[in-house]
Amino acid sequence: xxxxxxxxxxQPATLGVMGGxxxxxxxxxxxxxxxxxxxxxxxxxxSPAGLxxxxxxxxDYLDEQxxxxxxxxxxxxxxxxxxxxxxxxxxxxxxxxxxxxxxAVAIAQDRAAEKAHFVRCGVPVAxxxxxxxxxxxxxxxxxxxxxxxKTARMGYDGKGQIRVKTREELTAAWDQLKNVPCVLExxxxxxxxxxxIVARGADGQIVNFPVQLNLHREGILAVTSVYEGAxxxxxxxxxxxxxxxxxxxxxxxxxxxxxxxxxxxxxxxVNEMAPRPHNSGHYTMNACDQSQFELQVRTLAGLxxxxxxxxxxxxxxxxxxxxxxxxxxxxxxKVLALxxxxxHLYGKxxxxxxxxxxxxxxxxxxxxAVRATALQAAALLG
Ligand code: ADP
Ligand code: MG
Numbered sequence: 433x434x435x436x437x438x439x440x441x442x443q444p445a446t447l448g449v450m451g452g453x454x455x456x457x458x459x460x461x462x463x464x465x466x467x468x469x470x471x472x473x474x475x476x477x478x479s480p481a482g483l484x485x486x487x488x489x490x491x492d493y494l495d496e497q498x499x500x501x502x503x504x505x506x507x508x509x510x511x512x513x514x515x516x517x518x519x520x521x522x523x524x525x526x527x528x529x530x531x532x533x534x535x536a537v538a539i540a541q542d543r544a545a546e547k548a549h550f551v552r553c554g555v556p557v558a559x560x561x562x563x564x565x566x567x568x569x570x571x572x573x574x575x576x577x578x579x580x581x582k583t584a585r586m587g588y589d590g591k592g593q594i595r596v597k598t599r600e601e602l603t604a605a606w607d608q609l610k611n612v613p614c615v616l617e618x619x620x621x622x623x624x625x626x627x628x629i630v631a632r633g634a635d636g637q638i639v640n641f642p643v644q645l646n647l648h649r650e651g652i653l654a655v656t657s658v659y660e661g662a663x664x665x666x667x668x669x670x671x672x673x674x675x676x677x678x679x680x681x682x683x684x685x686x687x688x689x690x691x692x693x694x695x696x697x698x699x700x701x702v703n704e705m706a707p708r709p710h711n712s713g714h715y716t717m718n719a720c721d722q723s724q725f726e727l728q729v730r731t732l733a734g735l736x737x738x739x740x741x742x743x744x745x746x747x748x749x750x751x752x753x754x755x756x757x758x759x760x761x762x763x764x765x766k767v768l769a770l771x772x773x774x775x776h777l778y779g780k781x782x783x784x785x786x787x788x789x790x791x792x793x794x795x796x797x798x799x800x801a802v803r804a805t806a807l808q809a810a811a812l813l814g
Contacts, residue, residue: 433734436467448506452479454778456512462725532686564613590651628675631727659745659799719746744795756783
């Protein structure tokens with residue numbers, strides 16, 4: 433294990449992260465709280481994580497000197513976004529512990545590979561077809577329509593997706609996506625969406641957070657609710673078992689989030705996975721005895737894992753740039769006057785519509801109290 437506060441190769445024990453977004457920032461905060469030094473590699477001079485880290489290496493993700501500097505500084509390295517180039521992780525992994533590893537990240541980067549892995553694990557997926565060639569396009573069965581055409585790589589927050597009803601729309605959509613490899617998924621009747629976050633150590637020890645109920649708006653997570661009864665009890669056990677199987681099936685090391693659909697008939701279908709902490713796990717920062725970022729630190733450093741315990745019902749509201757008045761800030765003074773509100777902002781200086789600026793965690797004694805406070809906060813934020 434890399435012990436906090438120890439000296440490693442003549443330097444204070446330092447943990448590194450590829451990517452300087454908000455997830456990296458919250459990882460850095462958790463690592464620093466335990467006494468680690470941190471290093472962030474991100475080309476953006478004002479990246480949210482770079483701004484708060486001991487070291488900020490400002491190079492491209494594939495820059496050899498940047499990667500060499502990161503390895504020189506760090507005893508172990510993690511990632512905060514799934515599109516970190518796999519070759520960069522392989523370079524780092526040859527010399528330092530890297531979690532999650534390049535193979536796991538490569539699977540999560542590709543919707544087709546990801547779905548094949550879910551099927552191997554025996555977890556139901558949406559009916560789908562891979563479309564990488566005109567022949568595959570022609571061979572698509574009508575049973576997949578209406579459907580959603582998604583680029584196999586680089587999609588996030590609903591980007592790189594087109595809904596199609598007919599074969600003509602499908603052909604046009606694939607052209608619009610520049611004929612890159614895609615996955616066509618049958619449009620399913622969703623009752624709700626949920627997610628599960630697990631953390632798994634290099635020794636195979638695995639722990640999980642509770643099942644999270646997620647509400648999206650325009651393809652972006654808007655609200656996460658986590659309390660007794662938010663997700664039907666019979667689905668909770670299924671979702672946790674499926675997530676653990678998915679992590680174990682790739683000998684995953686680190687924090688992994690798996691997203692599920694709950695269909696109108698009540699069946700659980702796996703959607704996608706993220707090889708990192710996830711927006712739907714931000715409530716853990718205030719509602720659990722350990723946050724998802726603390727577990728990321730522990731898995732990376734090889735520290736013991738214990739099953740996290742949720743000590744309060746919780747609702748998380750995502751704070752998008754749309755809430756910011758021109759040149760000002762939302763009415764935090766009024767929002768923070770509500771009991772059990774915890775504000776987390778990511779240090780982003782310009783608020784654009786759709787941009788994730790922060791989140792508001794709400795805790796309380798009962799689900800009813802938390803829901804009432806969330807409604808009041810949402811009304812104040814407009
Ligand atoms: P992203 O990587 O952008 O999060 P997702 O595949 O999770 O992409 O899709 C974003 C959202 O679109 C989902 O959270 C869900 O609300 C909706 N969606 C995606 N696939 C389907 C589907 N097959 N049937 C119905 N809704 C879907
Ligand atoms: Mg998603």
